[in-house]
Amino acid sequence: MWQKIGMVLVLLVLFSLSTACTFTETAFTRTANNAGSAFAAAEVTLTYAHEGKITYSYAASSVVIFQSELSGTDQTLAAQGAANIHTLQRLLALFSPAIQVIDAPCLSNMCNWRKQREILNRASQAFLQAGSS
Amino acid sequence: MKKQWLSIALGIVTATGGFLDAGTIATAGEAGAKFGLGLIWVILVATIAIILLVEMIGRFTAVSKKTYAEAIREDFGFRFYLLPLSSELIAESLMLAAELGGISIALSLFTGISWHIFFPFVALFIWILAWRAPFDLIENGPALLGLVTLSFLAGIIALGGIPAPLIPTLWHPSFQQGTVAEYLYLSAAIFGSTISPYLLYFYSSGAREEHWSGASLLLNRVTAIVGMGFGSMGSISLVVLAAIVLQPLNISSNTLGELGLVMAKPFGIVGSFLFALVLFATCTGAALEVVLAISYNIAQGFGWEWGENKKPIEAARFNLVMTIFLLIAVVIGLIGIDPLQLALFASTVIALFLPISLSPFLILMNDPEYLGNKTNGRFTNIAMIGILVLAFLVAIISLPLAIITGGG
Amino acid sequence: MIDPHDEVFSIRDILDSQLLTSDGRRIGRVADISAEEHTDGSLKLTHLVVGPQALAGRVNSHLRSLFLFFLRDRFEHSIPISEVTRFGPTLHLRGKAEDYAVGQSERWIAKHILRWIPGNGR
Numbered sequence: 336m337w338q339k340i341g342m343v344l345v346l347l348v349l350f351s352l353s354t355a356c357t358f359t360e361t362a363f364t365r366t367a368n369n370a371g372s373a374f375a376a377a378e379v380t381l382t383y384a385h386e387g388k389i390t391y392s393y394a395a396s397s398v399v400i401f402q403s404e405l406s407g408t409d410q411t412l413a414a415q416g417a418a419n420i421h422t423l424q425r426l427l428a429l430f431s432p433a434i435q436v437i438d439a440p441c442l443s444n445m446c447n448w449r450k451q452r453e454i455l456n457r458a459s460q461a462f463l464q465a466g467s468s
Numbered sequence: 469m470k471k472q473w474l475s476i477a478l479g480i481v482t483a484t485g486g487f488l489d490a491g492t493i494a495t496a497g498e499a500g501a502k503f504g505l506g507l508i509w510v511i512l513v514a515t516i517a518i519i520l521l522v523e524m525i526g527r528f529t530a531v532s533k534k535t536y537a538e539a540i541r542e543d544f545g546f547r548f549y550l551l552p553l554s555s556e557l558i559a560e561s562l563m564l565a566a567e568l569g570g571i572s573i574a575l576s577l578f579t580g581i582s583w584h585i586f587f588p589f590v591a592l593f594i595w596i597l598a599w600r601a602p603f604d605l606i607e608n609g610p611a612l613l614g615l616v617t618l619s620f621l622a623g624i625i626a627l628g629g630i631p632a633p634l635i636p637t638l639w640h641p642s643f644q645q646g647t648v649a650e651y652l653y654l655s656a657a658i659f660g661s662t663i664s665p666y667l668l669y670f671y672s673s674g675a676r677e678e679h680w681s682g683a684s685l686l687l688n689r690v691t692a693i694v695g696m697g698f699g700s701m702g703s704i705s706l707v708v709l710a711a712i713v714l715q716p717l718n719i720s721s722n723t724l725g726e727l728g729l730v731m732a733k734p735f736g737i738v739g740s741f742l743f744a745l746v747l748f749a750t751c752t753g754a755a756l757e758v759v760l761a762i763s764y765n766i767a768q769g770f771g772w773e774w775g776e777n778k779k780p781i782e783a784a785r786f787n788l789v790m791t792i793f794l795l796i797a798v799v800i801g802l803i804g805i806d807p808l809q810l811a812l813f814a815s816t817v818i819a820l821f822l823p824i825s826l827s828p829f830l831i832l833m834n835d836p837e838y839l840g841n842k843t844n845g846r847f848t849n850i851a852m853i854g855i856l857v858l859a860f861l862v863a864i865i866s867l868p869l870a871i872i873t874g875g876g
Numbered sequence: 877m878i879d880p881h882d883e884v885f886s887i888r889d890i891l892d893s894q895l896l897t898s899d900g901r902r903i904g905r906v907a908d909i910s911a912e913e914h915t916d917g918s919l920k921l922t923h924l925v926v927g928p929q930a931l932a933g934r935v936n937s938h939l940r941s942l943f944l945f946f947l948r949d950r951f952e953h954s955i956p957i958s959e960v961t962r963f964g965p966t967l968h969l970r971g972k973a974e975d976y977a978v979g980q981s982e983r984w985i986a987k988h989i990l991r992w993i994p995g996n997g998r
Contacts, residue, residue: 358646358648358649358872359646359648359649359650359872359873360645360646360647360649360650360873361646362874364646365873365874368720369720369722371718372718372719372720372722373722373723375717375718375719376717376719376722376723376725376726376729379717379719379726379729380725380726380729383729383732383733387736387737388732388733388736388737388739388740389728389729389732389736389737389740390580390737390740391580392577392578392579392580393577393578393580393725393728393737393740393744395580396573396576396577396579396580396581396582396583396725397577397723397725397726397728399576399582399583400573400583400723400724400725400806401723401725403804403806404722404723404806459718463718467644467645534965538894541892541905542892542893542894542965545888545891545892545934546891546892546907546931546934546935547934547935549892550935596995599993599995600995769905770904770905771894771895771902771903771904771905772902772903772904772979772982773901773902773982774902778997779996779997779998780990780993780995780996780997781986781990781991781996781997781998782997784982784983784985784986784989784990785981785982785985787990788985788989788990
């Protein structure tokens with residue numbers, strides 16, 4: 336009887352492990368997705384500010400929150416590790432300029448906001464792609 | 469007759485402020501951004517549940533002249549009373565900090581000043597209102613302002629309505645690789661944020677503050693159905709807006725500021741400010757309800773004087789508890805956790821303790837000593853059992869899912 | 877409704893009841909009761925007990941001992957059953973709030989803490 340119970344338990348564990356692969360994301364993909372989403376949101380916030388859909392004050396407040404959300408993401412990703420080392424290196428290379436934009440967003444007419452938008456766009460695309468793999 | 473209708477109108481408006489708060493706004497935004505319309509059914513089920521619960525607790529208090537906390541202590545004893553009390557203390561301390569954070573973020577979206585700076589002043593603002601404002605002002609002020617929530621519906625119309633490709637996600641949400649756990653986690657969080665026990669403690673106490681009686685049962689029923697329905701409309705509208713605007717842009721709505729973009733798209737600057745105003749109004753109402761609910765619960769449970777229509781020195785322990793909890797919320801808030809994440813976490817904790825908070829209903833609502841001939845009918849009892857089963861399921865899955873998904 | 881002349885009634889009906897004074901003030905809830913044994917073996921309820929030690933004892937007897945060690949009965953108060961004029965979920969008391977030691981923390985907090993806060997209604 337105990338053998339049968341043990342077999343059922345083993346099967347249950349195997350089943351849950353196999354479903355867990357698609358049931359939830361890995362820590363790395365979750366971090367990458369969240370970062371990709373934050374960069375995408377920052378890109379749209381910057382665009383809307385310069386298109387007059389939100390005030391610069393609104394954008395500035397939003398960006399402060401993105402800063403705290405993205406703070407330390409590069410270290411977290413490096414610690415979690417990607418299946419492909421090249422993917423990780425590419426993400427880290429794109430993270431650095433993107434976080435500089437978040438730390439100093441162009442919220443006036445005196446700077447090149449379109450260039451900042453491109454940087455954020457590249458970063459968000461790469462992170463979201465890594466998050467969906 | 470006119471005054472009674474006015475009471476109904478104000479009652480409806482009040483229920484709106486109780487439904488929408490930082491928690492429901494946070495969960496609605498994420499739900500729409502990540503799963504399209506696929507979680508609307510959860511909001512609808514939670515709405516039906518909260519309508520039933522609000523109607524029941526209002527009926528109970530109007531007829532028995534006892535509040536929920538008083539009845540739990542008197543009917544179940546002190547040892548059992550400690551269970552819902554403990555769960556409320558933990559969950560609502562977190563939720564209060566989240567609501568204060570929501571108000572702070574709303575102010576920062578208007579002004580550009582960091583929400584961290586606003587936080588202690590917002591706590592002071594809430595304290596002043598709870599300290600001296602009469603119950604009418606607390607009940608109706610933020611709620612009237614919360615009518616601005618109707619602008620979410622206007623936003624959907626301005627964006628051309630729900631796009632046809634989105635409609636099938638109502639019954640067939642699209643799951644990306646590895647998002648099933650997140651879907652279930654958000655389901656649990658939506659239940660926790662909608663069926664918030666603080667609303668029941670506050671509503672019950674408010675019925676006593678306003679001297680409801682057996683003649684108030686119609687007012688109670690209309691308030692429950694139309695008021696909660698109105699709040700649900702606001703929540704569902706936000707899901708739809710997030711699905712239309714944020715999902716195609718791969719924005720997950722992890723922060724309150726980016727959620728405001730859903731109103732900026734159709735209405736520009738006015739839209740973004742309307743969102744900030746909704747956030748301000750609903751979180752102010754909710755902050756007051758949460759801090760007063762904790763104070764009502766403790767004062768009523770321990771048999772102390774209580775009441776917003778009394779001067780502070782006439783209900784000294786009640787007002788001291790209120791002040792202490794605001795200070796605790798300030799300490800939690802100063803840790804600096806993003807209010808939206810805090811609201812999601814608080815909703816998860818509420819979901820975890822939901823069965824403890826709701827289980828007394830089944831006994832109290834069938835006790836003729838309290839309710840005379842106004843006890844639950846068969847349908848309501850079956851619905852109540854259904855709600856409790858749901859609450860147990862949600863409680864079981866909420867914490868493991870929060871851990872697996874990293875809190876959404 | 878409990879008849880005070882009943883010889884036997886449920887302790888549950890008394891415990892956790894609200895205490896309401898003659899001037900309409902809520903001063904606390906019954907945490908425990910004390911009784912004396914008669915020669916015929918029956919128990920007669922003598923006092924209503926209010927206080928944190930009594931409450932702690934309702935949760936666990938060891939907790940009561942712990943509370944006793946720290947609080948030394950400073951906050952335990954008894955009200956003679958003769959003070960109750962009406963029984964029910966709310967026990968109506970003969971005297972006014974200031975006549976009872978129960979609820980004195982309310983007066984103390986009002987006098988020593990809240991009075992320093994503006995708008996306290998004094």
